[in-house]
Amino acid sequence: xxxxxxxxxxxxxxxxxxxxxxxxxxxxxxxxxxxxxxxxxxxxxxxxxxxxxxxxxxxxxxxxxxxxxxxxxxxxxxxxxxxxxxxxxxxxxxxxxxxxxxxxxxxxxxxxxxxxxxxxxxxxxxxxxxxxxxxxxxxxxxxxxxxxxxxxx
Amino acid sequence: xxxxxxxxxxxxxxxxxxxxxxxxxxxxxxxxxxxxxxxxxxxxxxxxxxxxxxxxxxxxxxxxxxxxxxxxxxxxxxxxxxxxxxxxxxxxxxxxxxxxxxxxxxxxxxxxxxxxxxxxxxxxxxxxxxxxxxxxxxxxxxxxxxxxxxxxxxxxxxxxxxxxxxxxxxxxxxxxxxxxxxxxxxxxxxxxxxxxxxxxxxxxxxxxxxxxxxxxxxxxxxxxxxxxxxxxxxxxxxxx
Numbered sequence: 532x533x534x535x536x537x538x539x540x541x542x543x544x545x546x547x548x549x550x551x552x553x554x555x556x557x558x559x560x561x562x563x564x565x566x567x568x569x570x571x572x573x574x575x576x577x578x579x580x581x582x583x584x585x586x587x588x589x590x591x592x593x594x595x596x597x598x599x600x601x602x603x604x605x606x607x608x609x610x611x612x613x614x615x616x617x618x619x620x621x622x623x624x625x626x627x628x629x630x631x632x633x634x635x636x637x638x639x640x641x642x643x644x645x646x647x648x649x650x651x652x653x654x655x656x657x658x659x660x661x662x663x664x665x666x667x668x669x670x671x672x673x674x675x676x677x678x679x680x681x682x683x684x
Numbered sequence: 685x686x687x688x689x690x691x692x693x694x695x696x697x698x699x700x701x702x703x704x705x706x707x708x709x710x711x712x713x714x715x716x717x718x719x720x721x722x723x724x725x726x727x728x729x730x731x732x733x734x735x736x737x738x739x740x741x742x743x744x745x746x747x748x749x750x751x752x753x754x755x756x757x758x759x760x761x762x763x764x765x766x767x768x769x770x771x772x773x774x775x776x777x778x779x780x781x782x783x784x785x786x787x788x789x790x791x792x793x794x795x796x797x798x799x800x801x802x803x804x805x806x807x808x809x810x811x812x813x814x815x816x817x818x819x820x821x822x823x824x825x826x827x828x829x830x831x832x833x834x835x836x837x838x839x840x841x842x843x844x845x846x847x848x849x850x851x852x853x854x855x856x857x858x859x860x861x862x863x864x865x866x867x868x869x870x871x872x873x874x875x876x877x878x879x880x881x882x883x884x885x886x887x888x889x890x891x892x893x894x895x896x897x898x899x900x901x902x903x904x905x906x907x908x909x910x911x912x913x914x915x916x917x918x919x920x921x922x923x924x
Binding site for chain 1: 786
């Protein structure tokens with residue numbers, strides 16, 4: 532009986548220790564590690580958008596499903612796929628509901644999504660929709676995007 | 685007797701040395717914010733005291749307000765800073781912050797008879813606050829941007845260029861440029877760039893235009909008595 536009680540207490544204590552700081556570490560440590568990455572991936576972008584949508588971050592497949600449900604993306608892709616400016620732009624345009632581009636409305640192409648983001652000051656005009664993004668650039672774009680959505684608050 | 689004197693002297697010296705490092709206090713925390721002194725990131729909490737060399741990092745919605753030497757610094761989301769120096773002695777206050785990414789807003793408490801040094805450094809430039817309030821941001825794409833909300837600052841970049849920026853103006857220095865952006869670079873016609881406070885009325889603009897470049901240099905800031913001509917010297921200072 533004593534051994535069972537002791538085991539329960541030990542297990543309970545370990546559970547508390549695990550959960551105590553885990554939630555707060557995930558987000559900040561994710562951002563810090565991303566800042567050092569030379570090339571961001573689709574998985575990194577999905578994590579950001581899930582957190583921005585005030586959902587909790589889970590696995591890549593669950594994040595992907597959430598974003599499909601939110602209509603920020605249309606289809607599945609690989610987690611470690613290199614993130615391009617065009618791909619990121621297409622998600623941003625939907626997230627911010629940017630409506631200024633006729634060509635984007637007609638074609639839905641990443642090219643016009645990128646130009647739309649550039650004209651809204653979220654990305655630089657020089658470059659193309661195929662350009663890769665570093666981790667720190669992704670953080671910068673997400674930060675600008677959040678300012679855009681929240682009105683700079 | 686000798687031991688007593690030695691002990692008192694040691695204690696006195698210790699107090700003297702320790703008082704030169706001023707207090708860094710966390711006033712408030714919202715969202716996910718962490719700090720690091722050493723190897724491990726830990727959650728930042730309101731009321732904590734921090735030491736020089738501490739790094740602070742905020743999450744997507746994380747914000748923090750930190751008080752150093754009487755100055756107030758607001759750390760915005762997705763920002764990482766390092767508190768390099770925070771010293772205060774009689775007649776002098778020195779604070780140096782390293783901004784790795786993101787943005788911070790600093791309100792400086794300037795006291796009479798106290799020489800106040802408050803510097804924010806990014807990988808491309810350093811801003812030294814001369815006035816009261818500024819917002820500094822840095823990112824790999826946009827470079828460093830300083831919004832002078834009140835007072836004035838001196839910005840230095842790697843190339844040895846310095847600029848005084850004041851009166852609700854901005855200083856911008858990109859990661860790929862060799863010179864900082866013109867203070868009024870948004871204007872299509874560079875010959876009409878006003879120097880000093882951009883919020884001048886039409887009559888003043890006409891006056892500046894009529895008097896030519898000589899007139900621009902002769903317009904003094906009534907608050908400081910200094911000419912409003914901007915100077916450009918650039919030095920870059922990244923503490924790491």
